Amino acid sequence: xxxxxxxxxxxxxxxxxxxxxxxxxxxxxxxxxxxxxxxxxxxxxxxxxxxxxxxxxxxxxxxxxxxxxxxxxxxxxxxxxxxxxxxxxxxxxxxxxxxxxxxxxxxxxxxxxxxxxxxxxxxxxxxxxxxxxxxxxxxx
Numbered sequence: 001x002x003x004x005x006x007x008x009x010x011x012x013x014x015x016x017x018x019x020x021x022x023x024x025x026x027x028x029x030x031x032x033x034x035x036x037x038x039x040x041x042x043x044x045x046x047x048x049x050x051x052x053x054x055x056x057x058x059x060x061x062x063x064x065x066x067x068x069x070x071x072x073x074x075x076x077x078x079x080x081x082x083x084x085x086x087x088x089x090x091x092x093x094x095x096x097x098x099x100x101x102x103x104x105x106x107x108x109x110x111x112x113x114x115x116x117x118x119x120x121x122x123x124x125x126x127x128x129x130x131x132x133x134x135x136x137x138x139x140x
Contacts (some may be wrong), residue, residue: 003091004041010054014038014088015081016074017058020067025124027084032097032123034088035063039101045136047115048101096121099139100128 006014006042018030018039025032040048040057042050051057067073077085097103102115103126110119118131133140 001080001091002089004038004054004089005052006089010088011082011085012077013054013058015077016067017067018084018088019078019081020070020073021065022126023043024097025126027080027125028094029126030081030084031088031092031094032126033103034085036100036103037094037095038091039097039099039139043131043136043139044115045138046101046131085099091120096123096128097136097140098137099133101131101136101139102129103127 014034014037020084036058037054040051040060041054044050047063048057048060051060060066065084093099097120100117100120102117104114105125106127109111110122112119114127114129117131120128120130122128131139
């Protein structure tokens, strides 16, 4: 069962996003980046109030994704990433991105906090940060 409303274009957009943001981190890294995107739609909290669709999430400004500023994002979605996007839409989550609303790729170590959210861990190049359950109950 889907945890967010989508259509086939949304699935493809999410697939393109996870590839463009985290292809270098493999399937698991792409799933984690996708967790962040789905959580932003589900959350309706903090900087992500009234984000109701994949398109709202991807193109949010400010606060959206850098990948949308690069040509790679606009290439056709591949079947392998579409399957990953479908898993995310069905609610699959991966630690440390389980409840995360933010991720970024630091030059060095992950900071303890980012945008007032605690560090939940690192996977390869990306550090993940989650709000408290009190600040954003819909992602828990």
